[in-house]
Each structure stands twice: as structure tokens, then as C-alpha cells.
Amino acid sequence: MNEPEQRTSEVCLPFVLPGAAIARENAAGWSRWRTTRHTFTPAPSLSLQEFRRLSPRRRTLHDLHRSATHANLVIQETPMSAAVTRLMWSRIRSNALKHKPTTRAGLMISGGGYQGKTETACEVAAAFEDQWLALHHQLNPDAVPGTRDLLATVAYVQTPVTATPKSVCEAVLDFYGADHRKMTLPQLVHAVRTSLYDHATKVLILDDITRLKMHREADQDALDLVRSLMSMHVTVVLIGVGIPQSGLLREGRHDPRTGAWTFSSTRRGKSYNDEAATQTERRFDLVTLDPFRYDTPQQIAAWVNHLAGIEDQLRLLRAQPGMLTDGPMPEYLFRRTSGIVGLLERLIEDGAAHAIDTGEERLSVDLLDTIDITLANPVGPARTLEETPAVPAKQASSPGRSRGKARNTVFDDRGSPASASATRGMS
Incomplete structure (x- = not known):
């Protein structure tokens, strides 16, 4: 057994499938949740080359473990x-x-x-x-x-x-x-x-x-x-x-x-x-408990730091450092979620699952553009309308995507026209 396969086999047996559902609304369920809330072991971080050296069975187990890891992201302090x-x-x-x-x-x-x-x-x-x-x-x-x-x-x-x-x-x-x-x-x-x-x-x-x-x-x-x-x-x-x-x-x-x-x-x-x-x-x-904001350098830094913590937990084979924190990604994720941590978790979880299923193995703006955040069937107790946040409308962000009807610019103020002398001086 090679090293990547041995690393995967160490944690691939009892790691994924959850036991009976935990209901915290009774003493036994609360006690069980309290004593087991930090026991989940995330999947090991493997490179694409290490993953390819695994046997077909171990690949399947590792994919299952990665999916469980993304479904159980650690709640970070904000x-x-x-x-x-x-x-x-x-x-x-x-x-x-x-x-x-x-x-x-x-x-x-x-x-x-x-x-x-x-x-x-x-x-x-x-x-x-x-x-x-x-x-x-x-x-x-x-x-x-x-x-x-x-x-x-x-x-x-x-x-x-x-x-x-x-x-x-x-x-x-x-x-x-x-x-x-x-x-x-x-x-x-x-x-x-x-x-x-x-x-x-x-x-x-x-x-x-x-x-x-x-x-x-x-x-x-x-x-x-x-x-x-x-x-x-x-x-x-x-x-x-x-x-x-x-x-x-x-x-x-x-x-x-x-x-x-x-x-x-x-x-x-x-x-x-x-x-x-x-x-x-x-x-x-x-x-x-307010959502994140994106107005000041300190607020932006806190948001990016939160994204970095999520990025460290992801187990995508083609992930690169800065996948969630560099370029337009922080602003894009904030626009998609309005800084609400629950919506961000839903978007990242669904995006990671799609990245594994399609073989993309990384998160990008184009990939996340294909993910709709839906709260029609939320996990957990039933929520009333007031308890369910409004999901921000998804905006087209790729150059090739349709951006809807163009705005009428007839009445836009384009400034005073240049004088003749100024025009001659420019020529």
C-alpha cells in the first residue's frame, strides 16, 4: 500500500456516515451533541497526483470523505x-x-x-x-x-x-x-x-x-x-x-x-x-449578531480572513492558495451572500460538491455562477418566513453572460462640449 492510500485508509472507515439524528431539544440528545460536537475528522489533504495513485475503491472512499468534510465545515468565530x-x-x-x-x-x-x-x-x-x-x-x-x-x-x-x-x-x-x-x-x-x-x-x-x-x-x-x-x-x-x-x-x-x-x-x-x-x-x-460588512478596510480584512479559514477546510484536488481570497472572489462571494455566514456556507458546500462531480476540483466565479442558493428545504427545524433570510439575486459576472436590457443613456450628462480653440490645441 502506497503512502497516500495508507493516509486515506487511516480515517476512511467510521468517518462519514452519521448515526441517528441528534435532537438537541431533549436532555439525552443535547448531551450527545455536546460530547461529540468536535469529534468529526476531516478528510486528509491530497494532491491530484496522490489521489490518482489510489485504487478505485480508495478514490471512492476519499471522495465520500471529502463530501462529508464539506458538509461539516467548522463554524468559525467572527x-x-x-x-x-x-x-x-x-x-x-x-x-x-x-x-x-x-x-x-x-x-x-x-x-x-x-x-x-x-x-x-x-x-x-x-x-x-x-x-x-x-x-x-x-x-x-x-x-x-x-x-x-x-x-x-x-x-x-x-x-x-x-x-x-x-x-x-x-x-x-x-x-x-x-x-x-x-x-x-x-x-x-x-x-x-x-x-x-x-x-x-x-x-x-x-x-x-x-x-x-x-x-x-x-x-x-x-x-x-x-x-x-x-x-x-x-x-x-x-x-x-x-x-x-x-x-x-x-x-x-x-x-x-x-x-x-x-x-x-x-x-x-x-x-x-x-x-x-x-x-x-x-x-x-x-x-x-450582524452579518459581515464590506465598507471599511477592517471589515474587508475580517471577511477575507473568514474566507481563508473556509479555504483551509476545503479538500479540492486542484485548489490553489488564494482560491477564495484573491482577485474578485471576496467581493463576488459577498455580493452573492450579503455577508451572511449561513448563505456563504450553503454556496461553498454546493459549489464544492459540484466541483467534485464535474471534475473541476476548484472553485471559481464561473463555477459558482452555476449554483443557485435555495432555502426551500433547509436542514434543521422548520423555519417561518421571518426566520429565513432573503437570498441576494444572482448577477451575471462573466463577460459572455447576458446582462439584461441596456440602460437608456439619452438623458445622461456628458459634460460641456469642448470649445473650438481647445479642439485645435489638441490636434
């Missing part, structure tokens, strides 16, 4: 996600170390669709849980003697599409696998409180919170319930698309000095309200 990470990590750690029985401040993460809000928040929460469990030797320090309560430092819950106080409580209890059949709303709230305490939960993430529509009374009551969860000694993290425009903050007051939103006591709706919580103002920090 300047925008780094700001979210710093604030979220600081808030979670500070709240977890509090001894006094006060309401824990929460965090809202806003931004457009496909900008990595969920993955950024989940990665921070998972890293905190890794550290917290190691600190307590993987044991629940508050476990009841004689019991074996499940330790769940982080609870990740999807906001129900049709949200009511009862459905939100049921979604939280479903994470722990707790029975909630035939319970009244006060019983459900009590069960949620008990589950959060018994499982030593420090962080409660409610994703897609902007599915709550404030013109519906049931959704208003559900938001009241979410606010009451802040009195349960957990850090409540709300994630949503366009939170400031959604109406969730309608009852809040923004403090320009601290950047926090202050909520007064609840006075409407029919929801169960924690008496102690309603006497205390609720405080959330609102942080926005």
Missing part, C-alpha cells in the same frame, strides 16, 4: 459572534456563581436568519457545561440523597410555533422527559420550577422566541411566563430574528447607559405570575 460569546459567557458564569436568591439577569440574542445565532449560543452553553461539570466531577452538587436525578446544566428548548403558557411549559418539560399529561397551568409551572431545580439547570435557552406574536393574547401570556422563569435561578437566553422589531420589547424601556432593556411588572394577560418576580423589574441584555 468579530460579531465573538462579541456575543463574550457577553453570553460573562452573563452565564456570573449568574451561576451567585449565592443570593435574586432574579438572574437574562440575555436576548437577535439578528437575521442564517447568521449563526443558535450555533453560537449553543457552543457557548456547551463549553460552559463542559467546564461546570468538570468543576463538580460530573455530579450534581445539589442532588437529593437517595435519588439519581439527571444532571442537565443546560436546557435547550424550541419555542412552540403556536405558543401558549401551557405549550411553553410542556416544551421545557419535554426536554427532561417529564410527564405533563392532564396538568393545569399552575401545576405545569410548578413542574417546570421543580425540573429546573432537580436537574441543576443553570442555563435555559429558548430558541426562535420571535414566534411569539404580541397581537395574540395567548402569546402575551406566554411571554409573561418566560419572564417569570428568570426568578428560578437560571440564566434565560432568548434567541430570535429581529427581536427589537418583533414587539417583544414593547413593554420594555431601553437604558442607553447600560444597553439593557428593563421590563416593568406584568399587569395584563391571564398567565400564572410568580409573586416575587412581578415585584422586581426584569432585565435583559440585548445583543445583535
Whole structure:
């Protein structure tokens, strides 16, 4: 067996095919995702000559491994996600170390669709849980003697599409696998409180919170319930698309000095309200995860640096250094994706698959021009219209491509005509 074939055979067996789908919306699925999220091994980087020396079977396996690598690109930190990470990590750690029985401040993460809000928040929460469990030797320090309560430092819950106080409580209890059949709303709230305490939960993430529509009374009551969860000694993290425009903050007051939103006591709706919580103002920090911008040298450099990180992960046989970062490619990719990391990942993933299938084995403007970004069937939970970003229209960029109807230039100002003397002087 030659050297390239040996290098490929070392990682070609268990690398590709995924196991059962991981659902982070339950404790077992979250734990499995947390402990395996960094275990994928990318395909080895081979040159075209090394690839040609492989046997036909090894070539097929290597192509499969390369496809899996491109489908599992590592999520890179961006300047925008780094700001979210710093604030979220600081808030979670500070709240977890509090001894006094006060309401824990929460965090809202806003931004457009496909900008990595969920993955950024989940990665921070998972890293905190890794550290917290190691600190307590993987044991629940508050476990009841004689019991074996499940330790769940982080609870990740999807906001129900049709949200009511009862459905939100049921979604939280479903994470722990707790029975909630035939319970009244006060019983459900009590069960949620008990589950959060018994499982030593420090962080409660409610994703897609902007599915709550404030013109519906049931959704208003559900938001009241979410606010009451802040009195349960957990850090409540709300994630949503366009939170400031959604109406969730309608009852809040923004403090320009601290950047926090202050909520007064609840006075409407029919929801169960924690008496102690309603006497205390609720405080959330609102942080926005924006897409890349392409206006200043610093912003352009950050975009190019992000592309360089993606380029290092690609396993195309004819790839050259600077494939994504030189020439017109950075500006082209920004125009195709508007700087949205999720759209960029979709374009690169589909482009790499097409490059392998066609034997092109590299990415170029011409090749990417043949790729349409479609979000008709996105991977993951179902998304509403507000949660799906608008895909930028693809513009023709090759000289031979049609650019549509020419613009009428009859009324263009071409400047004053040159004088006769000036004309003679030029001749």
C-alpha cells in the first residue's frame, strides 16, 4: 500500500456516515451533541497526483470523505459572534456563581436568519457545561440523597410555533422527559420550577422566541411566563430574528447607559405570575449578531480572513492558495451572500460538491455562477418566513453572460462640449 492510500485508509472507515439524528431539544440528545460536537475528522489533504495513485475503491472512499468534510465545515468565530460569546459567557458564569436568591439577569440574542445565532449560543452553553461539570466531577452538587436525578446544566428548548403558557411549559418539560399529561397551568409551572431545580439547570435557552406574536393574547401570556422563569435561578437566553422589531420589547424601556432593556411588572394577560418576580423589574441584555460588512478596510480584512479559514477546510484536488481570497472572489462571494455566514456556507458546500462531480476540483466565479442558493428545504427545524433570510439575486459576472436590457443613456450628462480653440490645441 502506497503512502497516500495508507493516509486515506487511516480515517476512511467510521468517518462519514452519521448515526441517528441528534435532537438537541431533549436532555439525552443535547448531551450527545455536546460530547461529540468536535469529534468529526476531516478528510486528509491530497494532491491530484496522490489521489490518482489510489485504487478505485480508495478514490471512492476519499471522495465520500471529502463530501462529508464539506458538509461539516467548522463554524468559525467572527468579530460579531465573538462579541456575543463574550457577553453570553460573562452573563452565564456570573449568574451561576451567585449565592443570593435574586432574579438572574437574562440575555436576548437577535439578528437575521442564517447568521449563526443558535450555533453560537449553543457552543457557548456547551463549553460552559463542559467546564461546570468538570468543576463538580460530573455530579450534581445539589442532588437529593437517595435519588439519581439527571444532571442537565443546560436546557435547550424550541419555542412552540403556536405558543401558549401551557405549550411553553410542556416544551421545557419535554426536554427532561417529564410527564405533563392532564396538568393545569399552575401545576405545569410548578413542574417546570421543580425540573429546573432537580436537574441543576443553570442555563435555559429558548430558541426562535420571535414566534411569539404580541397581537395574540395567548402569546402575551406566554411571554409573561418566560419572564417569570428568570426568578428560578437560571440564566434565560432568548434567541430570535429581529427581536427589537418583533414587539417583544414593547413593554420594555431601553437604558442607553447600560444597553439593557428593563421590563416593568406584568399587569395584563391571564398567565400564572410568580409573586416575587412581578415585584422586581426584569432585565435583559440585548445583543445583535450582524452579518459581515464590506465598507471599511477592517471589515474587508475580517471577511477575507473568514474566507481563508473556509479555504483551509476545503479538500479540492486542484485548489490553489488564494482560491477564495484573491482577485474578485471576496467581493463576488459577498455580493452573492450579503455577508451572511449561513448563505456563504450553503454556496461553498454546493459549489464544492459540484466541483467534485464535474471534475473541476476548484472553485471559481464561473463555477459558482452555476449554483443557485435555495432555502426551500433547509436542514434543521422548520423555519417561518421571518426566520429565513432573503437570498441576494444572482448577477451575471462573466463577460459572455447576458446582462439584461441596456440602460437608456439619452438623458445622461456628458459634460460641456469642448470649445473650438481647445479642439485645435489638441490636434
